[in-house]
Amino acid sequence: MSENLPPPSDTTPAPKRRTHFNNWISAIGGVVATGALFSFALLVWIDFTQGDNNPYLGIFTYIVAPGFLIAGLALSFFGAWAQRRWAIKHAATKPDKWRINFSDRRQRRWLVIFGCGAVGFLLLSAFGSYQTYHYAESVQFCGQVCHSAMNPEFVTYKRGAHARVDCVECHVGSGPQWFIKAKINGTHQLIAYTLDNYKRPIGTPVKNLRPARDTCEECHWPEKFRGNIEINFDHVLSDKKNSVYSARMLLHVNKSAPGSPLGGIHWHVSDTDRVEYYPADEKRQDIPWMRVTNLKDGSVRIFRTAAYTGEPPADKIRVMDCMDCHNRPAHVFPSANDSVEQALTTGTLSRKLPNIKRVAVQAMLQKEITTEAEAPQKIADYIRKKYADPALAGELPAAVAEVQAIFSNTMFPERKADWRVYPNNIGHKDWPGCFRCHDDKHVTSMGEAPRSSDCNSCHTIVAQGKGEELQTLSAKGLKFAHPDGELDADLTCSDCHNGGIQK
Amino acid sequence: MKTTHHVLLASSLFVFASLSSHAAPVAENWENHCTKCHGDDGKGQTKAGKKLQLKDYTDAKAQAEMKDEEMVKAIANGIFDKAGKEKMKAYKDELSAAEITDLVAYVRKFKA
Numbered sequence: 001m002s003e004n005l006p007p008p009s010d011t012t013p014a015p016k017r018r019t020h021f022n023n024w025i026s027a028i029g030g031v032v033a034t035g036a037l038f039s040f041a042l043l044v045w046i047d048f049t050q051g052d053n054n055p056y057l058g059i060f061t062y063i064v065a066p067g068f069l070i071a072g073l074a075l076s077f078f079g080a081w082a083q084r085r086w087a088i089k090h091a092a093t094k095p096d097k098w099r100i101n102f103s104d105r106r107q108r109r110w111l112v113i114f115g116c117g118a119v120g121f122l123l124l125s126a127f128g129s130y131q132t133y134h135y136a137e138s139v140q141f142c143g144q145v146c147h148s149a150m151n152p153e154f155v156t157y158k159r160g161a162h163a164r165v166d167c168v169e170c171h172v173g174s175g176p177q178w179f180i181k182a183k184i185n186g187t188h189q190l191i192a193y194t195l196d197n198y199k200r201p202i203g204t205p206v207k208n209l210r211p212a213r214d215t216c217e218e219c220h221w222p223e224k225f226r227g228n229i230e231i232n233f234d235h236v237l238s239d240k241k242n243s244v245y246s247a248r249m250l251l252h253v254n255k256s257a258p259g260s261p262l263g264g265i266h267w268h269v270s271d272t273d274r275v276e277y278y279p280a281d282e283k284r285q286d287i288p289w290m291r292v293t294n295l296k297d298g299s300v301r302i303f304r305t306a307a308y309t310g311e312p313p314a315d316k317i318r319v320m321d322c323m324d325c326h327n328r329p330a331h332v333f334p335s336a337n338d339s340v341e342q343a344l345t346t347g348t349l350s351r352k353l354p355n356i357k358r359v360a361v362q363a364m365l366q367k368e369i370t371t372e373a374e375a376p377q378k379i380a381d382y383i384r385k386k387y388a389d390p391a392l393a394g395e396l397p398a399a400v401a402e403v404q405a406i407f408s409n410t411m412f413p414e415r416k417a418d419w420r421v422y423p424n425n426i427g428h429k430d431w432p433g434c435f436r437c438h439d440d441k442h443v444t445s446m447g448e449a450p451r452s453s454d455c456n457s458c459h460t461i462v463a464q465g466k467g468e469e470l471q472t473l474s475a476k477g478l479k480f481a482h483p484d485g486e487l488d489a490d491l492t493c494s495d496c497h498n499g500g501i502q503k
Numbered sequence: 504m505k506t507t508h509h510v511l512l513a514s515s516l517f518v519f520a521s522l523s524s525h526a527a528p529v530a531e532n533w534e535n536h537c538t539k540c541h542g543d544d545g546k547g548q549t550k551a552g553k554k555l556q557l558k559d560y561t562d563a564k565a566q567a568e569m570k571d572e573e574m575v576k577a578i579a580n581g582i583f584d585k586a587g588k589e590k591m592k593a594y595k596d597e598l599s600a601a602e603i604t605d606l607v608a609y610v611r612k613f614k615a
Contacts, residue, residue, distance in 0.1 A: 238535065239597055240597060355535075358535055484592050485581070485589035485590075485591070485592040486588055486589050487551075488551070488554045488555060490554050491550065491551055491554050495550035495551055495554070496539055496540075496549075496550065496551050501534075502538075502539035
């Protein structure tokens with residue numbers, strides 16, 4: 001039988017040489033790389049169409065997706081290298097250990113399953129990329145997942161005027177440069193968070209914060225600063241009657257723009273003048289030197305305190321922007337006084353309890369309160385002890401609950417975070433604020449003080465006092481009448497007022 | 504006998520409690536109304552105290568210069584400078600006569 005067979009021919013073609021990429025490892029790598037490429041394409045498309053709305057998109061588009069692409073390609077090449085090495089070593093026995101063999105029925109079955117899995121992976125990559133993109137831009141991502149250490153900031157943010165503005169809009173802004181800076185900074189924070197050695201309270205001012213012109217002015221562009229805005233300050237005095245004392249004033253927020261009156265608070269960010277200053281302390285509360293440059297004629301005025309005779313280091317000089325006054329735009333820690341006064345004037349805290357303004361503030365400021373958990377009981381005990389009179393018993397439960405609620409929303413003992421560690425530069429009551437520069441102590445070499453350092457340059461008090469005193473408005477503006485008597489002209493508000501118990 | 508002891512003990516506790524509750528308001532009133540200028544220790548070394556050049560109540564000489572009646576009057580009616588400018592507000596609406604008297608006694612205790 002065998003004799004009838006034709007002899008072997010030398011011209012028989014050799015078996016087709018198979019590529020080393022024909023193996024399961026490379027196939028898996030190929031699927032991963034294809035999925036990553038698919039996600040990358042999708043995210044690039046989102047970045048081009050919606051990128052300005054989500055600075056965090058870059059982390060997925062240009063870091064995560066390429067990372068997977070590179071990992072997939074690496075796996076693919078590793079498979080080819082491993083296959084080749086195996087083939088060389090085991091050429092005589094089993095050179096195709098990981099080969100995808102289409103003639104093998106069992107492997108074909110696996111291939112079908114693998115193919116279905118690969119398609120599913122591609123779809124999940126697209127869906128997952130899109131969902132992750134949306135999650136990363138959410139406030140929950142910033143406030144609760146990554147930054148749980150910043151609970152005080154998250155609580156105050158949710159209550160603030162910018163509660164509907166995403167964290168990244170202000171903290172990162174658009175464009176890759178600040179995104180990378182934010183991520184580098186975030187990496188440091190992540191390490192500190194992991195090692196549980198982050199600062200308590202979180203330090204301010206935030207270093208290397210993006211200039212306000214790139215973030216704040218996206219919505220609050222300077223041309224909008226026109227005219228006056230009216231503000232009512234309803235204070236409650238620390239007396240037995242919890243007397244209300246109001247100041248109703250017009251704040252001159254204009255910017256000397258064409259068509260607006262001259263002057264105004266937002267002159268500080270005018271197009272025609274640049275205001276710079278040198279803060280001598282980390283919190284920017286002590287300003288011994290400032291410089292005003294007229295950008296039209298180039299003239300310069302330098303103001304300094306008598307005690308500061310040197311020249312400030314160039315790298316420490318700040319160009320004034322929104323954040324130098326509006327330094328708590330989204331994370332306002334209201335003082336105990338302000339919170340209690342607001343509760344009293346809105347009626348959520350009863351004024352029938354004598355001295356409740358002071359007692360409530362004292363209850364919140366007890367040194368014994370070291371954790372959030374123990375605060376409610378200590379506050380309740382303190383207030384109940386102060387009001388032993390049975391006639392007042394009916395007022396106590398609601399009062400206690402209100403003070404407890406104020407505490408939980410404004411003071412964070414574990415994080416050591418409350419208004420006392422976060423100066424608020426708007427105004428000048430509890431912190432120096434405007435008076436950091438407008439205090440008549442900064443003068444030029446010619447003895448010239450900053451212009452507009454009188455009260456009416458920034459605000460006009462149109463009514464003040466209580467009851468009928470508030471019925472008559474003054475167009476010219478009233479001299480401020482301090483409810484506790486006229487004070488020494490050399491004293492600033494924050495010399496006595498501190499947001500808590502005056503000392 | 505046992506009942507008598509209980510009555511005496513209860514009476515003693517009541518007197519002690521009365522004295523304590525009497526002592527607490529004056530310290531509270533000092534803290535609430537006076538420390539912002541005069542300081543916890545009465546030395547007047549607060550920012551406002553320095554500006555107003557307040558007396559150091561721990562100084563025997565300063566204490567000697569003050570008469571109790573003048574102090575009562577000052578707390579009740581306030582203090583004004585020659586120009587009529589208020590330097591310290593009047594507390595007669597805020598504090599009772601007894602509370603003012605207690606405050607005077609409290610100030611006297613600062614004397615070193």
